[in-house]
Amino acid sequence: MDKTIYFDNNATTAVSPEVFEAMKPFFCERYGNPSSIHRFGGSVAAEIEHARRQVASLFGAGFRDRDGLASEIIFTSCGTEGDNSALNAAVNARPGRTKVVTTEVEHPGVLHFCEELKRRGYTVVLLPVDGCGRLDMELAAREIDENTAVVSVMWANNETGTIFPVARLAEMAHAKGALFHTDAVQAAGKLPIEVDKTQIDFLSISGHKLHAPKGVGALYVRRGTRFTPTLFGGHQERSRRGGTENVASIIGLGRAAEQSLSGMAAETVKLTMLRDRLEKGLLERITHLRINGDIQNRLPNTASVSFEYIEGESILMLLDHYNICASSGSACTTGSLEPSHVLRAMGLPYTAAHGTVRFSLSRYNSVEEIDCAIEVLPGIIEKLRGISPYWQERDSK
Ligand code: PLP
Numbered sequence: 001m002d003k004t005i006y007f008d009n010n011a012t013t014a015v016s017p018e019v020f021e022a023m024k025p026f027f028c029e030r031y032g033n034p035s036s037i038h039r040f041g042g043s044v045a046a047e048i049e050h051a052r053r054q055v056a057s058l059f060g061a062g063f064r065d066r067d068g069l070a071s072e073i074i075f076t077s078c079g080t081e082g083d084n085s086a087l088n089a090a091v092n093a094r095p096g097r098t099k100v101v102t103t104e105v106e107h108p109g110v111l112h113f114c115e116e117l118k119r120r121g122y123t124v125v126l127l128p129v130d131g132c133g134r135l136d137m138e139l140a141a142r143e144i145d146e147n148t149a150v151v152s153v154m155w156a157n158n159e160t161g162t163i164f165p166v167a168r169l170a171e172m173a174h175a176k177g178a179l180f181h182t183d184a185v186q187a188a189g190k191l192p193i194e195v196d197k198t199q200i201d202f203l204s205i206s207g208h209k210l211h212a213p214k215g216v217g218a219l220y221v222r223r224g225t226r227f228t229p230t231l232f233g234g235h236q237e238r239s240r241r242g243g244t245e246n247v248a249s250i251i252g253l254g255r256a257a258e259q260s261l262s263g264m265a266a267e268t269v270k271l272t273m274l275r276d277r278l279e280k281g282l283l284e285r286i287t288h289l290r291i292n293g294d295i296q297n298r299l300p301n302t303a304s305v306s307f308e309y310i311e312g313e314s315i316l317m318l319l320d321h322y323n324i325c326a327s328s329g330s331a332c333t334t335g336s337l338e339p340s341h342v343l344r345a346m347g348l349p350y351t352a353a354h355g356t357v358r359f360s361l362s363r364y365n366s367v368e369e370i371d372c373a374i375e376v377l378p379g380i381i382e383k384l385r386g387i388s389p390y391w392q393e394r395d396s397k
Pocket of ligand 1: 010107
């Protein structure tokens with residue numbers, strides 16, 4: 001197969017042709033610095049404000065400034081920066097409180113910042129998930145207390161697509177005087193987000209997950225929420241993030257937000273159809289296979305599939321021969337492949353966790369591509385099981 005079949009869209013997406021077009025003038029023609037006094041730069045600042053409103057619309061955030069600026073949106077460099085900045089600002093906004101509540105299945109952008117908070121003396125509570133990746137809300141209610149500075153729960157999980165009840169969790173946090181952050185990196189562009197209908201204080205997204213380029217993101221900070229920057233410098237972003245703006249990418253993110261919003265309803269139907277076709281096709285042809293996550297409540301584009309008794313990495317290598325890209329549910333820790341923290345938190349049996357492959361789709365995938373994967377995978381799995389000691393021994397256990 002010559003053409004690449006790309007099923008790794010939760011890792012990163014293609015920049016859409018429309019986004020690319022929108023960005024082009026901002027490299028060699030309109031390259032002025034938005035902070036400049038001259039019109040050449042100043043006109044670029046106006047384009048950034050347009051992009052800000054486009055992103056605010058994706059979040060359902062109103063334009064409430066007297067001057068019409070969507071001031072609740074801060075442009076960042078990536079999802080990780082948004083996560084770090086939000087948590088940093090949140091703990092600073094709640095001095096005297098020493099507890100942070102999050103989950104076991106967050107992205108390292110949250111989890112590793114929480115490690116840093118532990119070093120600074122905070123107590124970090126990681127809420128567990130069940131076998132489908134869902135939270136125990138009663139336990140969450142018990143853990144969120146008057147000493148909690150911030151609760152951080154992702155909108156949707158990057159590995160399984162499981163969606164979390166963030167609106168309810170934000171209410172629970174506010175009831176105890178805590179702030180609420182959500183990492184919406186995987187939700188943005190795939191699920192309707194209406195921050196104004198929730199009590200969410202901080203929400204972070206990343207451009208490269210929704211057909212904008214890498215190296216740009218956005219952080220929503222609810223109006224009235226105290227915000228201390230992580231990057232101190234110039235007065236960009238209303239002094240909330242110093243540094244000359246990544247203009248072309250910000251313009252790209254704005255256009256991508258607009259495109260995602262207008263196409264979301266149709267895309268959801270298409271992605272759900274493709275994902276279900278893939279899962280059904282595989283379930284019909286391959287035994288000892290399980291679909292992970294909250295089947296009734298997950299992202300339309302994500303299929304986390306465990307092919308039991310074999311290694312996910314071997315599957316990926318054989319898929320690569322057919323130019324099919326996906327990713328495994330493993331992470332390389334100290335030289336050996338371990339199932340990811342998400343699969344471990346869900347308590348997947350060892351033999352299933354190791355054989356997990358994530359197929360994450362986008363608007364650019366087709367039925368033909370799905371059918372190609374359904375056609376080649378049974379042979380790949382049979383071949384690998386044929387040489388797997390775990391497969392031979394499975395009935396003797
Ligand atoms: N949060 C989630 C849920 C993600 O999936 C990712 C990227 O995979 C990130 C945060 C980090 O985003 P970025 O790569 O833009 O830093």
